[in-house]
Amino acid sequence: MSTDSIAFLIAFVMGLVFIPLLLSVTGGLGLYTIVREREAQVYTLFGRVLGVLDEAGLRFPILHFGLPALLVPFFGKRYLVDTALRQYYLRDQMVNSEEGTPMGVGIWYEMQVSDPEAYLFRNANPEGSLQANVASSTISTLSNLEMDKMLEDRHQLSRQVRATVSPLSEKWGYQLGSVYIRKVAFTDRQMVDNITEKVVKRLVQVTSAMKQDGENRVGLIRSQTAFKVSQKMAEAGATRPAVVGDALNAIARQDPEVLNAVLAVLENEQLIASGAEVDVLPHDVPVLLQLGGGHGAGAPVRAGQAAERPAADLSRLGPFAG
Numbered sequence: 001m002s003t004d005s006i007a008f009l010i011a012f013v014m015g016l017v018f019i020p021l022l023l024s025v026t027g028g029l030g031l032y033t034i035v036r037e038r039e040a041q042v043y044t045l046f047g048r049v050l051g052v053l054d055e056a057g058l059r060f061p062i063l064h065f066g067l068p069a070l071l072v073p074f075f076g077k078r079y080l081v082d083t084a085l086r087q088y089y090l091r092d093q094m095v096n097s098e099e100g101t102p103m104g105v106g107i108w109y110e111m112q113v114s115d116p117e118a119y120l121f122r123n124a125n126p127e128g129s130l131q132a133n134v135a136s137s138t139i140s141t142l143s144n145l146e147m148d149k150m151l152e153d154r155h156q157l158s159r160q161v162r163a164t165v166s167p168l169s170e171k172w173g174y175q176l177g178s179v180y181i182r183k184v185a186f187t188d189r190q191m192v193d194n195i196t197e198k199v200v201k202r203l204v205q206v207t208s209a210m211k212q213d214g215e216n217r218v219g220l221i222r223s224q225t226a227f228k229v230s231q232k233m234a235e236a237g238a239t240r241p242a243v244v245g246d247a248l249n250a251i252a253r254q255d256p257e258v259l260n261a262v263l264a265v266l267e268n269e270q271l272i273a274s275g276a277e278v279d280v281l282p283h284d285v286p287v288l289l290q291l292g293g294g295h296g297a298g299a300p301v302r303a304g305q306a307a308e309r310p311a312a313d314l315s316r317l318g319p320f321a322g
Contacts, residue, residue, distance in 0.1 A: 030073045038084035040116040045076035081116040097147045104185045110177030118173030137164040154181040
């Protein structure tokens, strides 16, 4: 192996060993620092705050704070503050409605550190204080409200809670984000059962009303349809006599004898269909004599049974034989 190769190998090994060691030493001495995303670094020296680094990337404290930054590793302290958005949910915050009904409220909110220095040194427990403030503001805002308003106007009430808590939270170094009342529940089981029973009865009542309204509409549609059908049938029934009358008038204008024959046929058909008794009388015999003759030539004949008489009896009728 040549001398150059050995020198390169030694340099590579020394680099692997000494470069990380050098970076660790210089970082420990505070010559540089790496600020991550959503993070802030607060530097203090002898109980006083030198400054805050909150821009992500490679930073050199000596360029921001001067020579006192070199004394921080020995006589001061560096605080890492998470500035990411945080979310919390408070369950079962007890409030009473105007009617005296005990109810449990769940509230969801967001918070984010806006002033790392105030966040560290103005409040020993900022998260706990924020939760206590949100809970107390929720109880004071929702207590003694009407139940309907508490259940329906949650967006407006959420904004009121946020407006109440925000000024105090800003003094303590964090910013309150969205606040939303997510759940309003009844804690009394008997009351829940009563409300459920009322809702079920109301649903049954509404369903019955809808069913009755549907039946009424169906009945109305049927009656209207029957009226229109009967009207059309009556119009059709009235059209037939007019058509028959026009046809008979046309026949009368062309040949009156044919009209008389048609009328005679129609009359005979009606007479036969009625089943009435018919007395057939010759024109040259007195009427009273023929009516008193019993079952002779002038005997009454039931309509439709004329064909059953003997031909001899019909031959004496003269012109009525046909």
